[in-house]
Amino acid sequence: MTTSALIRPAWTPATIALMVIGFMVFWPLGLAMLAYIIWGDRLEGFKTEVNRATDDFFGGIKRATSFGRGTAASAGFARSGNVAFDEWREAEMKRLEEERRKLDTMRAEFDAYVRELHRAKDQEEFNRFMREHRASSGTTPTRAEIDA
Structure with a gap:
């Protein structure tokens, strides 16, 4: 290092005094x-190495989290050099993405089905409670309560 700064990493009177x-x-x-x-x-070399290491680390995280979104190049996959293989891989990635979308749709439908089952069960329990409550209190049930 050939700087002429007063405080530099060397045995100068200023650095010794500090x-x-x-x-x-x-x-x-x-x-x-x-x-x-x-x-x-x-x-300076240490700072450069730390910056390079953190860039590599976070670049790897970014590639891992973008997996399955978009084409092979945007998902962090480098081109292999074999055009046929790259096209096959992109087609497979698209097919898998479509399967994931179908599974997400089926899950949403199943969740709606389960919610409806819970609602029907809750309604049945409520109707039973109302019938028992009316019977214990001695009042006559309404037509809606009989139908339920």
């Missing part, structure tokens, strides 16, 4: 300054 003052004020500050003097010239 290190000593750091130890006197709060020892972790002095330790941090010592680490900067010893390893500070590697910070």
Whole structure:
């Protein structure tokens, strides 16, 4: 590193003075300054490596979460170089997406069916309660209650 800054990662009078003052004020500050003097010239490379690693990590997450949405290229799949295979893979992905949509529709229909069954069961229980309540109180049931 060929910078002429006053505080640079080297044994200069300014960095030594800051290190000593750091130890006197709060020892972790002095330790941090010592680490900067010893390893500070590697910070730029370290920062570059950390940025590259986090970009790779989050890029992998992005590819994993976009699986099944769109074409093979947009889902994070690289082209294989074999046109026939790539076309087959895209067709299969579209077919699977269509199957997923059908399953989602069937699930929604089943959920509606179960809700209707619960509603009918609740209605039947309520009607039974009303019949028993009317019978125990001695009142005559209405025509709607008899039909239920």
